[in-house]
Amino acid sequence: MKKGMAEKVQPYEIRPGIFQLELPTPYPIGPVYTYLIKLEPITLVDVGVNSPESLAALQEQLYCLGLNLNRIEQLLLTHGHSDHYGAAQGLIEEGGKTVLIHPRDWDKVTDRRDYYLKMKPYLAQMGMPSDYLAYFVKFIVWETPYARDLEKVHPLEEGTLLFWEGLKLEVMHTPGHSPGHVVLLCPREGWAITGDFIFTHITPDPIIDITPSGFRTPSMPLHLESLKRFAARGINTFFPGHREKEGRTETALEELRKRMEYKKKIYMDTLKEGALTPFQIMRRLYPQSRKGEAFVLLSEVMGRLDLLEMEGVVTSRREKGLILYSLKEEEG
Numbered sequence: 001m002k003k004g005m006a007e008k009v010q011p012y013e014i015r016p017g018i019f020q021l022e023l024p025t026p027y028p029i030g031p032v033y034t035y036l037i038k039l040e041p042i043t044l045v046d047v048g049v050n051s052p053e054s055l056a057a058l059q060e061q062l063y064c065l066g067l068n069l070n071r072i073e074q075l076l077l078t079h080g081h082s083d084h085y086g087a088a089q090g091l092i093e094e095g096g097k098t099v100l101i102h103p104r105d106w107d108k109v110t111d112r113r114d115y116y117l118k119m120k121p122y123l124a125q126m127g128m129p130s131d132y133l134a135y136f137v138k139f140i141v142w143e144t145p146y147a148r149d150l151e152k153v154h155p156l157e158e159g160t161l162l163f164w165e166g167l168k169l170e171v172m173h174t175p176g177h178s179p180g181h182v183v184l185l186c187p188r189e190g191w192a193i194t195g196d197f198i199f200t201h202i203t204p205d206p207i208i209d210i211t212p213s214g215f216r217t218p219s220m221p222l223h224l225e226s227l228k229r230f231a232a233r234g235i236n237t238f239f240p241g242h243r244e245k246e247g248r249t250e251t252a253l254e255e256l257r258k259r260m261e262y263k264k265k266i267y268m269d270t271l272k273e274g275a276l277t278p279f280q281i282m283r284r285l286y287p288q289s290r291k292g293e294a295f296v297l298l299s300e301v302m303g304r305l306d307l308l309e310m311e312g313v314v315t316s317r318r319e320k321g322l323i324l325y326s327l328k329e330e331e332g
């Protein structure tokens with residue numbers, strides 16, 4: 001083996017004819033796993049970011065399997081985050097491929113900048129100060145080359161059955177992390193390809209989402225609802241989009257339950273000092289966090305607050321253009 005070849009990633013065959021590919025991203029989460037279904041029609045589930053490094057890694061791993069980009073006929077996207085769809089438009093331009101993604105994520109993959117920049121007033125209401133807002137805008141602009149807008153998308157919807165030779169997968173809509181997130185289930189064999197829906201050691205952050213009509217989606221309650229539906233499907237093994245190469249559903253749900261209880265206590269303790277904006281809560285919980293992490297951390301805070309509000313533990317009110325949260329007992 002030539003020098004420098006040793007660290008090359010080899011595709012991992014998760015099931016006969018289905019391969020986990022590992023592609024680099026510029027994000028702190030590290031590489032993203034995409035899945036090649038080397039059965040007719042040859043399909044890629046998630047595609048990585050649009051970068052020369054990611055494209056080279058994809059080509060190398062396809063080459064290992066005796067394929068090139070032109071052989072891929074369809075792209076299925078678990079959700080509209082740049083590490084999962086960014087390269088899709090470029091791959092389509094390499095030769096006719098269809099791309100399928102749930103319609104609830106069409107807004108962000110067809111006009112990414114507009115989708116995120118529309119969030120600014122909502123983030124301001126959550127207490128995000130102007131220097132953080134400026135950084136958020138800078139980040140959205142910085143990310144542009146990694147995620148090209150898609151020109152033509154086709155729907156990938158709940159309950160759809162997808163067929164390959166000897167394989168049938170079912171699309172399950174799992175909103176939460178992203179409103180249009182889907183997972184691909186193989187109920188017969190008890191496994192699924194899950195994107196950013198479920199992990200063992202990290203909580204998939206339900207990211208703040210504003211619908212085209214200006215309604216803020218309750219991402220975390222939706223995510224927990226999706227997990228409940230997923231748990232009922234008897235899927236034992238999942239193949240995620242990051243970190244662990246495969247996970248056990250039961251273990252992941254147990255870990256999540258523990259984290260949720262622990263976090264709930266921390267949030268309630270924080271709110272004992274009085275009414276706070278979501279941004280103030282975020283800064284108290286993560287005092288060392290950097291500006292670049294604010295959006296994801298604020299998403300987590302909003303998610304927890306939505307849950308606590310639904311449970312009747314906290315209450316919110318608007319004051320001078322800000323949303324303030326406090327413990328409910330204080331009010332009475």
Ligand SMILES: [Zn+2]
Binds near residue numbers: 079196
């Ligand atoms: Zn994601």
Ligand SMILES: [Zn+2]
Binds near residue numbers: 032081084196241242
């Ligand atoms: Zn991801």
